[in-house]
Amino acid sequence: MPRARPKPSVDAVVIGRNEGARLVACLQSLQGQVRRVIYVDSGSTDGSVEAAQRLGAEVVALNMALPFTAARARNAGLKELRGNPPDYVQFLDGDCVLREGWVERASKFLTENLRAAVVCGRRRERHPEASVYNTLIDHEWDTPVGEAKACGGDALMRRAALEQVGGFNPGLIAGEEPELCVRLRQAGWTVWRLDAAMTRHDARILRFGQWWKRSRRAGHAFAEGAALHGG
Numbered sequence: 001m002p003r004a005r006p007k008p009s010v011d012a013v014v015i016g017r018n019e020g021a022r023l024v025a026c027l028q029s030l031q032g033q034v035r036r037v038i039y040v041d042s043g044s045t046d047g048s049v050e051a052a053q054r055l056g057a058e059v060v061a062l063n064m065a066l067p068f069t070a071a072r073a074r075n076a077g078l079k080e081l082r083g084n085p086p087d088y089v090q091f092l093d094g095d096c097v098l099r100e101g102w103v104e105r106a107s108k109f110l111t112e113n114l115r116a117a118v119v120c121g122r123r124r125e126r127h128p129e130a131s132v133y134n135t136l137i138d139h140e141w142d143t144p145v146g147e148a149k150a151c152g153g154d155a156l157m158r159r160a161a162l163e164q165v166g167g168f169n170p171g172l173i174a175g176e177e178p179e180l181c182v183r184l185r186q187a188g189w190t191v192w193r194l195d196a197a198m199t200r201h202d203a204r205i206l207r208f209g210q211w212w213k214r215s216r217r218a219g220h221a222f223a224e225g226a227a228l229h230g231g
Contacts, residue, residue, distance in 0.1 A: 008087035008107050010034045010156070013077030014057070015070060016094020017042040022202050027055045029098040034090055038077040042068050048094075070153070071168035071176035078159075078167055085159055093153045096123070096199040105196050106156040117161035117189035118181060120151040121198030133205040145195045149185070150178035154199045161189050169228075175221025182229050 012034040016023050023039075030037050039057040041049050043064040052059050060076050062068065074091060081089065088107055092098060099121075106119045125138035141152070155177070165183045168176045181191050205211055 008111055010088045010090060010103055010107055011036040011038065011081050011086040012090040012092060012098075013038045013040065013074060013081070014052075014092045014094055015040045015042070015073040015077065016044070016048060018044045018046045019048060019094040020046050023048050023094045024051055024055065025097050026092060026094050027052060027057055029100075030090075030092070031056075033098060033100070033103040035086060036081070036084075038080045039094075040073040040077045040080075042073055069170055069173055069176070071172050072170040074176070075167045075170055078162060081159070087159060088156050089159050089162070090156050091153060092199065093201070095203070096154055096201045097126075098154075098199055099197040102196060102198050103156065106194065106198075109192065109194060110156065110158055113190070113192070115188065115190050116192055117158045117184045118151050118155050118191040119157075119194060120148075120155040120192070121194045121196040123152060123154055123199045123201055124197070126200045126202045127204075130204075131206045133208075133211040134203055136211075137201075137203050137205065141201075143193055145193050148181075148191045148193045150181040151191055151193070152177055154201075158189075161187075172224055173220065174217045175225055178221070179225050179228060182225070 012030050014026060037057040039052040040060045042062050049059050060080050062073060062076060088110055090103060102121060109119050110116050123141045125134050128135045128138040161184055165187055168180050172179060
């Protein structure tokens with residue numbers, strides 16, 4: 001009789017700065033779904049570090065004397081896992097809540113699809129009715145199901161694939177996930193979007209100025225990606 005395949009290990013890396021109650025909800029949603037939680041803090045002054053520690057997360061405080069990027073924070077979390085490396089890593093922004101059952105379904109997909117490096121699901125805005133900007137964001141995240149070219153900040157990733165390509169590019173101020181996916185696909189890995197609820201996000205974009213700042217960052221990310229990889 002064939003031996004049962006061992007259940008893959010899954011750890012989480014959460015990044016954030018001054019997320020307050022949103023971070024608490026994020027970390028609580030991970031309880032029971034992952035083995036370890038690494039929280040990478042980028043200079044919070046609202047008690048986020050203490051709150052994360054109370055909830056059992058291992059905290060990495062970035063040296064803010066160096067230029068901050070989300071990619072740098074994600075890499076710091078990934079480095080912290082190397083002493084007892086997991087099979088898969090769930091990346092999550094501190095303003096997001098992980099949906100129950102997502103890790104189990106996504107882990108099963110990676111286990112059954114050995115060339116898949118990244119799997120993501122449906123990220124929903126928590127309050128799409130609060131503003132036209134929140135509504136637009138919620139529609140933006142409704143990407144096609146199936147094999148994809150890229151993922152966003154919330155995704156389950158195969159740790160060995162991340163290590164193979166050197167992790168995230170810390171020099172990018174935005175768009176680090178699509179750029180990573182380009183390198184993964186160049187190395188022969190695949191990226192997938194499942195028809196499954198993954199996270200709820202709390203953007204709180206209520207004014208045009210907030211939307212404009214986000215749009216400028218997105219444009220900068222597209223330009224950097226094109227400069228690095230062309231079309």
